[in-house]
Amino acid sequence: MPELIHLSAAELAAKLASGEVTSVEATQAHLDRIAAVDGDVHAFLHVSDTALDTAAAIDARRAAGEELGPLAGVPVAIKDVLATKDMPSTSGSKILEGWLPPYDATVVARLRAADLVPLGKTNMDEFAMGSSTEHSAFGPSHNPWDLTRTPGGSGGGSAAAVSAFEAPLALGSDTGGSIRQPAAVTGSVGVKPTYGGVSRYGAIALASSLDQVGPVSRTVLDAGLLHDVISGHDPLDSTSLTDEWPSMADAARRGGTGEALTGLRVGVVRELSGENGGFQAGVKQRFDETVAALTAAGAEVVEVEAPSFEYAVAAYYLILPAEASSNLARMDSVRFGLRVRPDSGPATVERVMSATRDAGFGAEVKRRIILGTYALSAGYYDAYYGSAQKVRTLIQQDFAQAFDKADVLISPAAPTTAFELGSLVDDPLAMYLNDVTTIPANLAGIPGMSIPMGLAPEDGLPTGLQLLAPAHADARLYEVGAAIETMLTDAWGHDLLSQAPLLKEAVK
Template identity: 70%
Template sequence: MSELITLTAAQLAGKIAAGDVSAVEAAQAHLDQISAVDGTLNAFLATRAEASLAAAREVDARRTAGETLGALAGVPLAVKDVLVTTDMPATAGSKILEGYQSPFDATAVAKARAAGLVSIGKTNMDEFAMGSATENSAYGPTANPWDTTRVPGGSGGGSAAAVAAFQAPLALGSDTGGSIRQPAALTGTVGAKPTYGGVSRYGAIALASSLDQIGPCGRDVLDTALLHDVIAGHDAHDATSLNFEWPSMAAAALGGADPASLKGLRVGVVKQLMLDGVQPGVKARFDETLAMITAAGAEIVEIDAPHFEYAVAAYYLILPAEASSNLAKYDSVRFGMRVTPDAGGTVQDVMSATRAAGFGPEVKRRIILGTYALSAGYYDAYYGSAQKVRTLIQRDFAAAFEQVDVIMSPTAPTTAWNLGTHNADPMQDYINDATTIPANLAGLPGISLPIGTAAEDGLPVGLQIIAPAYEDARMYRAGAAVEQLITARDGSPFWTQAPALAGSMARKAAN
């Protein structure tokens, strides 16, 4: 295994900029790692080595010609398959889009290419981002690099697993109810959900349009912030895109690199996010982290957010309703697969046969639920009521941020569970998002970073930090400071505690 794959994105970018290594060598090293371990992981749905290496050669040629390139130029990037790309298929993990090739790049992908990042593959995901384990993919589940009998989280488990297994230093994901943050927690990586509208959703295959948000995944807080800087900004193609001058997230992360920056920070702990079912090892790590930041000068404030307990119920009415509408376009007529019944039939018969064959069980379940919630006589009782609860949750956040600067909680109530455990009971997956869903309902930025492993199983535990809208930089600054405390406690960055699939190369590289 090449030592190149064990570097952070910032370290690798520095070596490429200095001429110590070429973008082609960096891309090839990561493609080799994908070939070596992805038969076990199934983190990637598509790679195109020729296209990736050609893009890397172009970066090297531009640098040789004396062009000024972006801070991450030449760094490999994995892309969640929810984002359309011109060089690889975009399936959203569904049979109904098998082989679909987009004529354009999603805005986040286009910005990454313009900044010189090298796309090396499309990552696995729960079908149409519906799930918390990346077990609902039509192309098979993804395994967790820390323990391949466990899930990597979902729906963006492919992107998180790819970063954790040193297949890519950076990845793009999407977060509708925690699908960037929860996989980050379960794989020991960092994942951020920006303020709603802070990153364009143009070219993202929609699940629930009022909740979906594209965001970055990385090995540490600085890497994640660097990618955030690349993809952030207004996009006229996206009607929900914020026309706002965002500060540098990387500068904020560097500003938080000294734990002394925690002094005076008011940290809210919402009692409704400390769920009854929190795993003892997760709670122990969270309590230990609170003690560390208190010692560094932060103030802990207990927050009561009474409407948070209804967040999961509201979310699982809003999301299916919006999904039912968004997925109506997969009708066998316009694009995607088409199944014609043996006996022929009407357009409606073909549509029914196509959707029956093309959608998986979880997608069908949510479409049915969402269609029911939007039906005549039930709209106000279900969807309308859920939106009212959403407003109350937003007010709870507003009241909380009058008292504190950021909110912290465990990202997920448990560590990674065994593959197949929740298949018989979808409610287990739904409840596992209880800590991450409120931020999506309110459109707030949130980040997950690793704070250690649980004593009972040795698997990663994630800390979630939520900031007010537009205050993404505050979130990164606090995250970087906590990360430094964890590094000081452990004696090395968390990412150097390499999972089994990556061996000990990361530790050797760090030392």
């Protein structure tokens, strides 16, 4: 039997249900893996000290004949942006170091209700601001494929944990690509649901009109199983949709037959395909090969244009900082979190707040707060924030026109493979461009998925294919994603992640 850590979540769940494996055994195997490799990967900021107790309680209920959920007993990692009442929730920031929330985020509560076993909290860029996890106040995570490279960001910890076999499943959050871009560069699967399809209650807000919680996994089916657990209306979230969602896991199972590709209209987004340069050659090569394979499999591939996408990054980096400036005003030293007294002079509220925010926020957070405050100022609101919102409307219109011609849209999920740690950390503009293909989906609120697309020939590192569908059509993503996953796995002849050096000699 393969090692427990190498099983997919679906495979592990089947063994748990049959009694072949206990949750305690599965949880212990993943805790042992974390102990063995996380000193090098640094995917986790906090490892749960109650995971085995939780697993034992699930085993006891199963033994007593209680009916449990499809993923009962399966371990899961949780991005540190999500509130957990039994583990610190820092959002990767010193200003929240050690903060223990009095409640669980809705998605975390749903994990517990479905009897998954939380393993711990994963590393992230501070308040989800970054594309490499290098802006974490607690040090960067490392890519399991090459420990000198980034696992992406802001959710690099969740993607690294899944890719390094420290967890079969993880939760992430995606504001401009923070699930999909890390998935692309670590060879994993990441999904940003339709905005409002998954509750944001208890997710520490970065940009409220852009943030969305979603699954990270090693297969499309596993992502669908986790998506089914966390989705659905939440009255605690004013932006939560009231839709009745179909099973994403069932959609993935349908797609796994491969029949979903015949007659499928696949739109290649000209502005996101690398035709105008700026994409790594190996990423472009794997994307072109995937497009050719889709045509051979019976899909109808058409090129679509979305001219407003040219302005997506600029609009995003006005909207996001503006909303972040507003959301982070709550980090004021008064209600919770860090409190720093000034070195001298009276400790007024204003001076304590200033000293606390200076000590507690990192450079990238300060940069975006300043930019956002400026964009919202009375003299510049219409010129900057207002104009960015108009561009957002144009992007939504471009998507609507594109989906008139295609059932799904595709592009590379990231323009390059994983870049070296330290290579872009002092060049924020270059870092921002890593989200060039993922940002439009957040501005429009539509669902997106990244699946492994093979290894770039020049460096042997993973590349990712991004799939996009209209709002509310998440199940279409899973059906098509599973079909493409099957097609590409057949092309590779083996599991992509079996090639990850971390399984061999990169970490002893």
